[in-house]
Amino acid sequence: MRILIDECVDPRVKQLFGGHEVATVRDQGWGAMKDGPLLAVAQEQFDLFVTNDGGIEFQQNIAAYYRAIRMELLDALKNVRLGEVVHIAAPPA
Numbered sequence: 001m002r003i004l005i006d007e008c009v010d011p012r013v014k015q016l017f018g019g020h021e022v023a024t025v026r027d028q029g030w031g032a033m034k035d036g037p038l039l040a041v042a043q044e045q046f047d048l049f050v051t052n053d054g055g056i057e058f059q060q061n062i063a064a065y066y067r068a069i070r071m072e073l074l075d076a077l078k079n080v081r082l083g084e085v086v087h088i089a090a091p092p093a
Contacts, residue, residue: 001077004042006051007031013050016070017077048077 003017007025014022023046025031030038035053042049050073076086 001048002046003048003050003077004028004046006049006053009050009052013073016073020077048080 001017001020003020003022005011005013005022005024009024011024011026014024025033025038030041033041039049072088076088080086
């Protein structure tokens, strides 16, 4: 699976997706793109887009929680369908 990690997500999240082709928005040189054009180009080259964007209903600080939600991320990766949005909540503090 080809996975794109948004620039607002800690790039260390890439480590969670071993066995997959993973890049960040910065790796692709797309850091200056606005969300609309970014999503348009991403959908042509990637199967999954992982973000923590403020425009998404439930913001998470992935830098603080990515290890705690590892299993939920991997489960979502296995089960997500085309066009589906999956929200993963951080565990209670």
